[in-house]
Each structure stands twice: as C-alpha cells, then as structure tokens.
Amino acid sequence: MTLYEEIGNNNRVTIAMFLLYALLYGAVVFSLLAVSGVSPSFPLFTVATLVTLLFFYFIVFPNAPQAILSMTGARELRKKDDPYLFNIVEALAIGAGIPMPRVYVIESDALNAFATGPDPRHSLVAITTGLRGKLNRLELEGVMAHEISHIKNYDIRSMLVAAMFTMAIALMADIGLRMLRTRGGGDDRRGGSAIVLILAVVGLVLAPIISMLIRLAISRNREYAADASGAMLTRYPEGLANALAKIQTENDKGNSQINGVNDATRHLFIFDPAKKSLLGMFSTHPPMADRISRLKKM
C-alpha cells in the first residue's frame, strides 16, 4: 500500500474498533439488565463507574507521564547535553505542526523509545542510551518521527479511552455475574426466556476477554498508524525500517529489559520490552517483520 493509503486505512480500522467497543458495551449493559432486571442499586453502580472513569481521565491521566519517568529513571535532556538529538526532535515537531515535546533519556543498553502525554502541549519522548548510540541520523529521525506521530495522533489518549472501556466492561460484567449468583432461583420478574438468560450470562463471562482483545487490536493498529505517519513526516520510510531491523536483531539476543516497565506501560514503547512469545492477538505490537515490510512497500 502507498503511504497515503496506509494512513487512511489505519484510521478506518481504529474507528471500526471503537464502534466494536461501543457495541460490546451496549451488549454488556443489555445482558446486565436481562440478568438482574432493573435493580435499585443499578443507578448507584453506574454513577460509581462514571466517577472512577472521570477520576482516571482528568486526574490520573495528566500525571501519568511523571509516574512513568520516575519508574524508568529517565532524566530530562537539555539542548546542550545532546544538540544533535534535540535538533532532530525540534525539527520533526515543526514538520508535524505540534509544540516540541520534552526529551528524556533512559540509561539502558536496551534499544527502545517511547512517547507519552495527555495531549501535544504536555507530551514527552524518551529514548534509551543504547538506542541513541546505535542509530544513524536517518534511523533516529525515523524512530523519533514514529514517537511524534503517536503524540500528534492523540494515540495515548485513544489507548486510555480503550482502557477505560475495558475497565467499565469488566466492572459491569463482574457486577452482573455477582447479581446472578445472589438472585437465587424462582425470581421470574421478566417472565423470561431461559435462552436470553443463558446468552446474557455467556456474554458477561466473555465480555472482559473480548474487550481485552479489542484493546490489543487497537494498540497494534495504532502502532501501524504511527509507522505510516512517521514515514509521511520524514518522507523516508526506510529510516524507520532500518531502525526497527536493528532493534529486532539486538533485542533478539535477549537484551531488552528496561527497569520500571509493567503491563500498564508496555504498549507505549516502540518495541515491546516484555515480549514473551504469545499468539499474535495477545500482543500490544504487531510483528516486527510485518512492520518492516509495510514500510518498505510505501
């Protein structure tokens, strides 16, 4: 696919995924109602879920970058520390039309980089000393363009919304199943069909798993999108392709551990630092070989 086709395609896939989320959410709510009727505590649970989600979105989310930085021991880069890298990031931010993100460096031999922040005005990019040392100018530009594209496309925010959907669905499925257990037999307000009930229960059990799979699919899709947007920014897909190849070779030797990485932060990195060999659909990132071949075809 050409560059332009890639970008359009990726955005359509994202929209489709979020529609799927909305459908799943609707199905869960429906199942919940089927199982419990309209229980008096239902409004309470809805409000509690909403408050939790708002708390995450407005309070936890804006402060998340600081937490990740402390966990990984990153230090902020001043222009005089590394004018070469600083100029690269500044130039790319100009090309992307966003304010320049702050730049951080992580002391580590692992080859990796990430970007985070609630919106382009409050964002940062980080790179390991290992990666900084290994890449040439074109490859560094490719990697940084990928990270800046994440910021510009509001991917971090999209992933948070996806995570919030997952939380809400898991919470409501849990409540639904509990209600089912405490309901007891013989309470037949809905006069209802056992089939609907069975489907609702199956739905509630499967919903958290399906929602996790959707979230991972969105994460992979946004990675492809950042690859394409980054290539568009530099007009040179090979830069990132070569950088990814270098990262893959190095990290295959088993050298990819970074301090402070856990399941909540794994998906932010350009290469999954905690990757065990799992089925593709459980990965936050698409396979490297796939990413490289898509870039080379642009």
Place this chain on the structure above:
Amino acid sequence: MKEIIAGLALIVAVIAVLIYNGLITLRNNTKNAWAQIDVQLKRRVDLIPNLIETVKGYMKHERGTLEAVTNARAAIMSAKSPKEAAKADGQLAGALKSLFAVAESYPKLEASQNFMQLQEELSGTETKIAYARQLYNDVVLQYNNAIQTIPSNIMAALFGFKDMEFFKTESEAERQPVKVKF
C-alpha cells in the same frame, strides 16, 4: 409542510457554517505555517555574526568568502518584498556553502568546539527550515483540497477563498543533483 422546509433550511445553514469555519481554520493554518518558516529563517540569520566572529581569527586570508556571507545577511535584512527576501535567502545559502567548503582547508578551525557547535546549529536550522516548508506545503494541500472539493467549494466560491501556492525552489541550481568531491 412548512416545518419540514424550515427544518431542512436549518440543517443546511448549520452545515454551511461548519464548512465556512473549517475553511477559515485551514487558511489560518497556512498563514501560521508561513510565519513559522520566517522564524527559522531569522534564526539562521541571527547565527551569522557569531559564525563570522569564530571563523575570522582562523581564516585571515579568506576575506572574500566572509564578506559574501555578511553581504548576503545584510541583503536579507534590508529586503522589502517576499521576492527580494527569497532571492537574498538563496544568496546566503550559497555564501554559507562556500564558507564551509573553504573551512575544510583549516583543520584547526574544524577541530574547534565553537565551530563544531555552530556547524551543528546551522545544519540543524537548515533542517528546520526544510521541515517548516514541508509543513507549509502540507497545510496548503489541505486548504486547496478543501476549496476545490464539493461541497466546500460552494462556500469557498461564495466567500472568495482562493487557491494558495506551494513553496517551490526558486533557483534552477537547487534542482540539480548535488556533486560531492573528496
């Protein structure tokens, strides 16, 4: 019947407003992007005095080369129209190229910290100018697409939104492939 017509008219009006606002936003984006190029061009001009100072001591016999740079800078600062400024800008780019080519015969200069930092700064600024121009062309493309496609072309024609020009290189010389000799 009257209510349906009124309802439709309202919907059309809302859509028209949204399109108009969109066009204004896109046009302002292009103005912003153009101004951003100027920011980087000014940065490049501001680096020149420092460069001349650093280089003067080492390159005592290259007055011609140094003067070319200083004159080009003066030409930029006194340019009265965008066309003049673009021409002077090309002049400066050429003069800088010669200066750095000549600097290669002065190993002591090349090794000095100051010079290396300035080289990185100037090179970085050239990259930023290039990206600023790229962004300008990207937003001009968005704007031109908007005023040429249906339905926004209707609003564009009604309110006099005109096509904008892409940034193009002025000189034929810049279109030739670069020859590198060692």
